Amino acid sequence: MDTIAAKSLFNIEDFKMLYKNFDSTMLNKLSTLYSTEIEFKDPIHELQGLAALKCYFAGFFNREMTCQFVFTNQLVNSGQVFLQWQMHYSHPRLQAGKALLLNGGTLIKFNSHIYYHEDFYDMGAMLYQHIPVLGYVVKKINSRLVTAK
Helix, strand or coil: HHHHHHHHHHHHHHHHHHEEEHHHHHHHHHHHHHHEEEEEEECCCCCEEEHHHHHHHHHHCCCEEEEEEEEEEEEEECEEEEEEEEEEEECCCCCHCCCCCEEEEEEEECCCEEEEEEEEECHHHHHHHHHHHHHHHHHHHHHHHHHHH
């Protein structure tokens, strides 16, 4: 395979390395993997375009948050991949900065670059249950759902 053709292929391992340490150093690398017309979705936002994605991610890095992704499984099918992950994160306002864990998944669709990225995770598990009063209510509701079965 010639060098030009090799560079045009999307590499899932490059994607995983980009998210291994989710910090401000990744912002300049996004254009190597993402299309300028990227469609991005998660439980909080829906965004169009690489500039919007960079702004969204940059907002996380202005906080005192640390974040790493560990990929635990992947399913690959011509032009798309679903990745299961664990996000290890901390924020001083959540559980006094204690290290937290969130399970989730990402669907990406690609040709030479990613043109669609959708994250799936539980906002309650990520945020709400770690806020003192709200966390108590969320945990109480969850326990009632379990006992109702």
